[in-house]
Every structure is written in C-alpha cells, then in structure tokens.
Amino acid sequence: MLKRIVLLGPPGAGKGTQAEQIAKALGVPHLSTGNILRAAITNRTSIGLAAKEYMDKGQLVPSAVVFESIRETLETVPGYILDGFPRTLLQAEVLTGLAASRNEPVQAALLISVPDEVIIDRLASRRSCPKCNTIYNLKSKPPIKDETCDACASPLLLRNDDRPEVIAYRLEQYAKEISSVIDYYKGEKILHRIAGDLPPEQVTEKILKVLE
Numbered sequence: 001m002l003k004r005i006v007l008l009g010p011p012g013a014g015k016g017t018q019a020e021q022i023a024k025a026l027g028v029p030h031l032s033t034g035n036i037l038r039a040a041i042t043n044r045t046s047i048g049l050a051a052k053e054y055m056d057k058g059q060l061v062p063s064a065v066v067f068e069s070i071r072e073t074l075e076t077v078p079g080y081i082l083d084g085f086p087r088t089l090l091q092a093e094v095l096t097g098l099a100a101s102r103n104e105p106v107q108a109a110l111l112i113s114v115p116d117e118v119i120i121d122r123l124a125s126r127r128s129c130p131k132c133n134t135i136y137n138l139k140s141k142p143p144i145k146d147e148t149c150d151a152c153a154s155p156l157l158l159r160n161d162d163r164p165e166v167i168a169y170r171l172e173q174y175a176k177e178i179s180s181v182i183d184y185y186k187g188e189k190i191l192h193r194i195a196g197d198l199p200p201e202q203v204t205e206k207i208l209k210v211l212e
C-alpha cells in the first residue's frame with residue numbers, strides 16, 4: 001500500500017472524512033492543515049495569530065505559516081495522509097523538496113471532485129466539533145442530540161468560513177490555484193481522480209483500490 005499521500009479537492013469534497021478512514025486503514029497520521037491551524041487559533045499560538053484573519057475571510061494563509069505548522073511532523077512521520085496541503089504550486093514544490101531531502105517522495109495525489117452545487121449544499125449544512133474535529137452534516141450525518149458532538153458532547157459549530165458568503169469566495173480561490181497543482185502531480189505521474197459525489201464508504205473503497 002502507498003502511504004505518503006496528498007488529498008486534493010475543493011472545500012466540502014469530503015477530504016476530512018476520507019482522510020480519517022484512509023489514515024485508519026493505512027495506520028498513518030491524518031494531517032489536516034485546516035485542523036492544525038484551527039487548533040493553533042484556539043490555543044492562541046503565534047501560528048494561530050498569524051492565520052486567523054485569513055481563515056475567517058476564507059483566504060489562503062501565507063504558505064510559510066502553513067508549512068511551519070506541519071514541517072516538524074512531516075520530518076518525523078514514516079507516512080501521512082495530507083489533507084488540505086498543498087493548495088498552491090509553491091506548496092507542492094516545497095513538499096517535494098522536503099520529501100526529496102528524506103528520500104521519501106510523495107507517492108499518490110488523490111483528487112476528489114464534486115460538482116459546485118453539491119459542495120454549496122454540503123458546506124451550508126456541515127457542522128464541526130471544535131474540540132475533537134468530528135464532522136457532521138445536518139442532513140446526511142446528523143448528531144444524535146441537536147447540534148452536540150456524539151463523541152465529546154461539545155456544542156457543534158458552523159465554521160466561520162462555511163457561511164454562504166465565504167463559501168463562494170473559497171470555491172473561487174480553489175479554482176484559481178488548483179489547476180497548477182493538478183498539472184504538477186500529473187507531470188509527476190502520481191495523480192488519481194476520484195469521484196466524490198457518492199456515499200462516503202464507496203469513495204473510501206475506490207481510494208483504497210488506488211493505493212493498493
């Protein structure tokens with residue numbers, strides 16, 4: 001099984017949900033730069049302070065800040081599923097540089113694609129647990145108790161950047177940056193496209209087949 005993997009796809013494609021499953025199946029850590037940055041904001045670290053204003057507006061956080069948030073971990077783990085990184089060509093190149101210095105190249109870039117209208121619907125009903133990062137959907141995967149996390153009983157939140165006016169902007173940003181990242185991994189011959197508009201278990205199955 002391949003075990004150094006990047007997951008690409010628009011916000012709401014199901015990257016977080018899939019990364020959790022794949023990480024469990026492969027026994028590698030799920031590194032979500034979004035989760036790491038949100039935790040940094042909660043803990044008021046210098047990385048969190050630098051990231052907050054960008055994240056609230058749905059803008060990309062400067063690459064140096066994002067890279068700083070994962071560099072140490074990436075330098076030590078034997079495998080990973082990276083969710084939300086790289087988001088730009090520069091980030092893809094930086095990741096390749098780090099991987100090359102350890103002689104452990106990225107082995108697969110999985111692109112999960114989902115139509116825009118499905119994404120907008122999914123994000124508006126997405127709720128996240130700020131404490132344990134469990135993701136719910138009020139329509140397709142509601143919590144047992146109203147707006148409360150099943151796993152840790154914290155009140156669920158609509159992320160600031162999942163507000164409808166910010167979603168449109170995030171999708172625009174994604175479209176602007178991602179094509180160069182896709183071309184980059186195509187050039188490396190490790191890009192795989194996965195249809196994300198299916199029940200989550202079926203998407204996981206497809207991904208695991210690709211990684212075999």
Ligand code: AMP
Pocket residue numbers: 011033034035037054055056058059060061062063066083084085086087091161170
């Ligand atoms: P996510 O949880 O992946 O949707 O990310 C939430 C937000 O975190 C994004 O809208 C960005 O503001 C920031 N972020 C996460 N990963 C990156 C990245 N690789 N580059 C820049 N900003 C990022």
